[in-house]
Amino acid sequence: MNMLRIHLLEAKYEFLKVMRVPGFVVPTVLFPLIFYVFFGVALGHQRIPGSVMLGQYLIATYGTFGVIGVSLFGFGVYVAVERGQGWLQVKRTTPMPISAYFVAKMIMAMLFSAIILLGLFALGAVSGNGVIPIMALLKLMAVLIPGAITFCAAGLAVGYFAGPNSASGIVNLIYIPMSFLSGLWIPIWVLPRPIQTIALFLPGFHLSQIALGVIGAGRGGSMLSHVIFLIVATTIFLAIAYAGYRRDEGKMYG
């Protein structure tokens, strides 16, 4: 079917486009892997009391970190640039269905998420400090890849309000502090109490808790509450993005 073909081709070229940009690949794909080498490989042999090895734990949290990065950057920066510098307008003069533009970016973010998770899995296995069963990897993929949707929506909201030059800075200002405060770099239970409280309001924390839950390292809370939090957050981000979209249309058609 032609519509399907357009969406797939758009996704293929979206993937190729960003894959060839070192400024995208290095921070979003390599940083989670490098952090994992520093903390997961070097300190991963320690067993968390009553839970898994640290090396296993960190696969889930750095996996969450990676998924968030590709989604936020893939949408936030590229939508802001392509919208602000005229490329999206060129596309809108064609019969391209607008859904193809967004679906392609989502598929791109999900493919990169899978690559990051495979990389973490391999590093854990090779170092011997973070060996997880294939089943655990598949479970992580099954929760983290759909989890990307929340952060694609957040990126979209940034992309519709940020200028083409400021988007990358804004995304970093969200990405780095949120990742730290959500316990994605250093396990949440090591962080001071106030930060643990802040984390309860951050989508990164809730996605990481789902990921930790499927590898048996969760804090024992209800999975459903995390899922509901992410659905509500996604809805809010999409509403903000839609307001930005309407604002753009208003400028054009008003």
Add this chain to the structure above:
Amino acid sequence: MRNIHTVVPACLANVTKAYDGNVVALREVSLDIHPGELTALLGPNGAGKTTAVKLLLGLAAPTSGIARVFNADPRDSANRARTGAMLQVARVPETLRVREHIDLFSAYYPDPLPREQVIAAAGLAGIESKKFGELSGGQKQRVLFALAICGNPDLLILDEPTVGLDVEARRALWTQIRGFVERGKSILLTTHYLEEADALADRVVVIDRGRIIAEGSPADIKAHAAGKRIRVRTRLTVAEVRALPQVTTATNGGASIEITTSSSDEVIRTLLSRDPSLADIEIHSAGLEEAFLAMTSGANK
């Protein structure tokens, strides 16, 4: 007969477009693109050319008046499939190859041209595998032209396609555009080069400060713009020069006198006969700005 020759491909009827800061970009503009013709919308920067293009592409809606493409809303999906556009774009994804850009855009259209044909028609042979970011300015414009034609559109809208190009690159793109006219397509091209309108257009519409101020064949428009500017050193006074036949204006420019005229040859001959010591003669074609001024002041009289 195919209906592209019976339906007006695109028109603006009494269109006014005001942006939210009360900037009025177009004032009661009516513009028809005739089937099978290249219409040039000629005007200086800020005249409203890009606004007219956006209205016809459904990227903006008129404040009042009507924009129609093939007798329907420009945003109609059927219209999007029949219209190709080349816009002024600040940045195009630079890491995709020429071939990849063309493949993707071709996939959007129901009946695209074969890729080889697009590459030949846009003069891209030999650089298909280069990434967009590696191309020269002229090559980049030709890729954007390829993306505009790859869907085999009946209507092609080109917004300042050769702006910023050197003479050679400009002429190369003209050749590609002419090739498309020869296939019987309808084209609207905006430009601020009179020379470009003259080289390509069947019909020229001149726009200035949001209003259409002249319309006609390139020869008609050139006649308006054919004035020359002369600068000479002479013993004659400004008043004496001003009184000569064919002199439109004469002003004191320091050591020399500046003259505008519709016939530089005749004025120079007369000047030499009156003042054999005439020196430092410079003759310039009057720019489009002067032509616009002449046309607008003519319209006000």
